[in-house]
Amino acid sequence: MVTPVADPSGGDQTGVQYRYHRDLFPALHDWERTERSIVEFTGESGPRGLLGLDQMGHFGPQGCDLVTGAVRETVGREDVPRPALTLCELGSGFGGALRHMVHTLAAEGPGVARMYGVDLVPEHCAVSRRISAAQGRSDVTEICADATEVPLPGASLDAVVVTGSMPHFPRPGAVLREAARLLRPGGLLVATEEVSLAPAGGGPSDAFHEVHPPDVFFVTSLPERLRQLREAGLTDVVCRDLSEWAVALLAERLKVVRLFRGSVAGIYGEEPVDLIERTLSTARDEYLAGRLLPALLTARRAEAS
Numbered sequence: 654m655v656t657p658v659a660d661p662s663g664g665d666q667t668g669v670q671y672r673y674h675r676d677l678f679p680a681l682h683d684w685e686r687t688e689r690s691i692v693e694f695t696g697e698s699g700p701r702g703l704l705g706l707d708q709m710g711h712f713g714p715q716g717c718d719l720v721t722g723a724v725r726e727t728v729g730r731e732d733v734p735r736p737a738l739t740l741c742e743l744g745s746g747f748g749g750a751l752r753h754m755v756h757t758l759a760a761e762g763p764g765v766a767r768m769y770g771v772d773l774v775p776e777h778c779a780v781s782r783r784i785s786a787a788q789g790r791s792d793v794t795e796i797c798a799d800a801t802e803v804p805l806p807g808a809s810l811d812a813v814v815v816t817g818s819m820p821h822f823p824r825p826g827a828v829l830r831e832a833a834r835l836l837r838p839g840g841l842l843v844a845t846e847e848v849s850l851a852p853a854g855g856g857p858s859d860a861f862h863e864v865h866p867p868d869v870f871f872v873t874s875l876p877e878r879l880r881q882l883r884e885a886g887l888t889d890v891v892c893r894d895l896s897e898w899a900v901a902l903l904a905e906r907l908k909v910v911r912l913f914r915g916s917v918a919g920i921y922g923e924e925p926v927d928l929i930e931r932t933l934s935t936a937r938d939e940y941l942a943g944r945l946l947p948a949l950l951t952a953r954r955a956e957a958s
Contacts, residue, residue: 669868670821671774711817715902716845717750719895719949720814721757723843727951728811737764738811741835743800743828744818745770748781748793754814755792769810770795771803801827807834812841820849820870826881833885836954842887846948847899848936850875857939864931875946887952896940899947903937 712719728738738758745751751770758765770793772778778797785793798804801824813832822828832842848865851857853876857865873881875892882890910930918926939945 666823667773667775671776711750712845712847712899712902713906714753716847717753717816718757720750720816720843720845721754723949723951724754724812724814724841725758725761725763727841727953728839737766739767739809740765740812740814741769741771741803741805741810742814742816743771743803743832744815744821745772745781745795746777746818748784748795750816751781751793752785752788752790754816755790759792765792768793769803769805771798771800773797773799801831803831803835805835808837808840810835810840811837812843814842815844817845817847819844819846820865820872823871825849825871825873825878826884829881829885829887833887833954838954838957840954842950842952842954844950845895846878846892846946846950848939848945848947849873850878850946850948852943852946855944857944858935858942861935861939861944864928864935872945878950882952886955888955890952891950893949893951895947895949896943900937900940903933903940907933907937 724738724740740754742751742754748770751768755765755768770778770781772781772795775797778795781795785795796804800818800822813835815828819825829842836842848857848861848870849872851872851874853874855874856872862870879890879892907930910926910933914926936945940947
């Protein structure tokens with residue numbers, strides 16, 4: 654049983670996040686029908702093709718590739734032989750990124766012994782379990798839990814990743830402390846900061862908040878994020894600016910939505926496609942104006958002394 658988590662504005666985050674994502678991605682709750690439509694549209698039945706539409710509001714396969722690349726370069730280097738990795742994604746949603754990363758790490762090394770997906774919303778976890786089972790994924794385990802209280806042992810993971818869910822955490826500092834607890838000494842945290850990071854003294858516009866409700870999306874300043882990482886006991890922090898990359902990616906994603914609107918609407922429905930388009934275009938506007946800072950964040954748990 655999941656205890657509802659209150660956000661700073663007093664909302665029930667389990668219900669708030671469920672309703673927002675249900676409105677944005679209603680078709681994913683009918684996965685079997687939606688999968689057939691996605692495969693027909695993309696021509697791909699693997700995790701990458703499915704993820705492209707599973708995460709239309711996020712950085713999609715390209716963002717997951719950045720995260721997976723950081724994991725491989727840091728904890729899965731070929732010059733450091735090691736067994737398959739144990740990882741966890743916080744805020745795993747419908748599990749598209751989760752399965753994509755497992756697939757990529759298995760294909761390119763070092764492989765995955767176990768991948769845990771943690772999400773607060775029971776309905777998201779149920780959908781993800783159905784998809785994982787349909788794909789025969791015995792290496793993926795979905796856990797319905799708050800990202801600040803994950804029911805896994807401390808120091809048990811090689812890497813903790815977050816692919817686009819940072820803005821959905823009302824208490825990101827607590828999430829980062831939990832990530833540090835879960836990591837083994839030297840373990841890696843990797844997160845895409847998609848619409849969750851703002852410059853010092855700044856923040857997104859009213860137009861952004863119209864399609865990114867403040868009780869669903871929580872924005873943190875860069876100095877505050879760096880402080881949260883330090884207080885969590887994470888070191889070797891690198892914040893890679895993705896502004897140019899993200900502007901180009903969202904422009905391409907908008908082009909796909911507009912060129913193939915009929916097909917995409919056939920999968921999601923007309924109203925969700927309108928919302929997806931506005932979500933992407935307003936995020937891109939914030940990047941161009943410098944009011945949001947898209948970034949790839951990496952940090953490590955300090956080695957044992």
